[in-house]
Amino acid sequence: MADAAVDKGSNAILIVGAGLSGMQSALLLAQRGHAVYLLDEAPGIGGSLHLLDRTFPTDSCGLCISSPTNATYCPSIECSLHPNITPLPLSELLHLDGAPGRFQARIRRNxxxxxxxxxxxxxxxxxxxxxxxxxxxxxxxxxxxxxxxxxxxxxxxxxxxxxxxxxxxxxxxxxxxxxxxxxxxQATEQTLDVGAVILSPGFSPFDARRKGEFGFGVLSNVVTSIQFERMVSPPGSTKGKLVRPSDGKTPKRIAFIQCVGSRDQTVGREYCSSICCMYTAKQARAALESQPDAEITVFTMDIRTFGKGYERYWESVRQEGIRFRRAMVSKAKQHPKTGHVALNYVSEGGEPKEEEFDLIVLAVGLEPLESARKLAERIGLGVNAYGFGEAGEFAPVASARPGVFVVGCYLEPKDIPDTVAEAAAAAAHAAQTASQP
Ligand code: SF4
Ligand code: SF4
Ligand code: SF4
The missing domain is CATH 3.30.70.20 (Alpha-Beta Plaits)
Structure with missing residues (x-):
């Protein structure tokens, strides 16, 4: 394998994970004059942000508003154009030696x-x-x-x-x-001299097959929120049209089930994923825009709308005629001929009910990436009981290893505003740790 030593001096920062938080930290550091290596295992930078058709609570596409500078541009494109940022797609961090201000990061470029x-x-x-x-x-x-x-x-x-x-x-x-x-x-390896490291490898959506009672992967008209997001996205799987996977028909009765893979001891995910109440409201609105006569029902334990403008957004969606049912669904079954899916649940009054829908959307939670757990292990960091990265109690972006900062959904599920704020904190700490440009 080729071994090309690259030395931009110890004012350089390595960012592992080029999603929203990684791009945000990169742009802030690059503007301050630091050389930034923006590494991701994916073929392109952008991360999960590219899955989203729009973001709450503004219903904008979200790619422009996260930029710290000119709001016209997308952060992926800004990162690719900035002369201080070197994007490293299809890459992995193999080892990290050295100390704050003088790290040697061994990377593989696939x-x-x-x-x-x-x-x-x-x-x-x-x-x-x-x-x-x-x-x-x-x-x-x-x-x-x-x-x-x-x-x-x-x-x-x-x-x-x-x-x-x-x-x-x-x-x-x-x-x-x-x-x-x-x-x-062939793959190549190289060593980067960097002053500080930011880990922002992101998250994985919960694997809905683990909740067998909802039939995901078996019942064709049960989809996840990620699949639904891509359906309503104009460049997505159905070019923005709502269709039932079983027969391509337009679904009229659509049910969303919240907290799938969150707040659930049976799958070892007791935590709230913090974003799915709001993205369900956003997707319910998108369904109504796509098909104004749709009947939308959201099955929820309770609604958690904690961010700025979130409660107002949820209330405005509710007033558009979306029905919220406070109930836990226990079972889904699909009729083999009609493709309709019957949901069983117990009503707020304690009565067992069965209701039929054309399409079911599972609001899946967020969980840690297996590759991020392995990355933490390779560079000497631990993970918490769920497998998320760990930060100091009073230093929320500091890892156990000095000079390595941790940020975003790598630590726990969080929304875009919190991610952007945390990315700025990590950038500030990394800038203090590395030598000045
Ligand atoms: S080598 Fe053949 S299978 Fe592989 S990408 Fe090219 S066309 Fe496809
Ligand atoms: S230039 Fe070559 S690699 Fe690129 S899209 Fe065309 S055929 Fe494919
Ligand atoms: S944000 Fe809402 S849907 Fe998601 S886990 Fe929390 S309560 Fe459930």
């Missing part, structure tokens, strides 16, 4: 198999690729080839090959008009 400068996004490669598999970014509700384009606004905007799916037939190589594809590209 192959993309497509030359970013040469790729013109023509799509000829994907057109001839014989491998089709479920599109993970679209919640597996759309097909994707083994060679594919990252989500819109991800940076760099160039095709990439998933070698776990590729059969190395070579058809894409022959079809590419710019000779951009190299199936033999």
């Amino acid at each position: 192959p993309r198999y497509v030359n970013v400068e040469r790729c013109n996004l023509c799509g000829d490669c994907a057109a001839v690729c014989p491998v089709t598999r479920p599109h993970a970014h679209e919640g597996n509700l759309a097909p994707q080839k083994a060679i594919y384009a990252p989500p819109p606004r991800a940076v760099p905007n160039a095709y990439v090959i998933d070698m776990t799916a590729c059969i190395r037939c070579g058809k894409c190589v022959a079809a590419c008009p710019t000779q951009a594809i190299n199936l033999d590209e």
